[in-house]
Amino acid sequence: MRADDQVHGLTATAFTSVSMNPPLVLVCIQNDSRSEALLRKGRCFAVNFLSEDQAELSERFAGRIPAADRFAGLAYRAAVTGAPILEDALAYLDCTVAGAYWGGDHTIYLGLVEDAGVLREGSPLLYFQGAYRRLALNGGGAL
Numbered sequence: 001m002r003a004d005d006q007v008h009g010l011t012a013t014a015f016t017s018v019s020m021n022p023p024l025v026l027v028c029i030q031n032d033s034r035s036e037a038l039l040r041k042g043r044c045f046a047v048n049f050l051s052e053d054q055a056e057l058s059e060r061f062a063g064r065i066p067a068a069d070r071f072a073g074l075a076y077r078a079a080v081t082g083a084p085i086l087e088d089a090l091a092y093l094d095c096t097v098a099g100a101y102w103g104g105d106h107t108i109y110l111g112l113v114e115d116a117g118v119l120r121e122g123s124p125l126l127y128f129q130g131a132y133r134r135l136a137l138n139g140g141g142a143l
């Protein structure tokens with residue numbers, strides 16, 4: 001997200017698509033986080049989809065690897081809304097905030113997708129039962 005000259009981001013799994021027309025997605029953001037304050041102010045965010053070899057980046061954006069500026073040393077550019085797009089992400093969605101709703105200790109941010117792109121081939125980084133996982137396409141039969 002971006003608010004004025006401040007660029008910030010967090011690791012989030014509480015993300016889902018909502019609507020095709022208009023294109024809407026949602027993300028749930030912890031109320032006492034810096035990200036929530038910046039989202040409320042800046043009203044835009046980009047979703048950067050990480051690849052299976054980017055677990056360390058996820059840890060950095062989750063605050064588990066301390067970094068005063070989470071984007072320091074990373075190649076990124078400003079999207080249409082001004083939100084940061086990581087050059088090494090698999091794909092991105094660039095959103096303006098279309099609504100913010102009560103979600104307990106999180107706020108549910110509805111995003112209107114203004115721009116989207118696929119940046120490279122690769123498998124997504126998954127998080128399940130407290131660990132990062134690889135997508136196992138041959139890992140099981142059909143239900």
Ligand SMILES: Cc1cc2nc3c(=O)[nH]c(=O)nc-3n(C[C@H](O)[C@H](O)[C@H](O)COP(=O)(O)O)c2cc1C
Nearest residue numbers: 010011012013014028029030033034035062063127
């Ligand atoms: C795998 C993983 C998924 C996470 N998902 C979310 C999420 O969906 N929403 C959220 O608010 N925080 C989530 N977090 C926690 C934030 O990334 C973490 O609290 C971060 O430091 C918040 O940054 P901020 O306080 O600078 O905004 C997740 C952390 C991890 C490791």
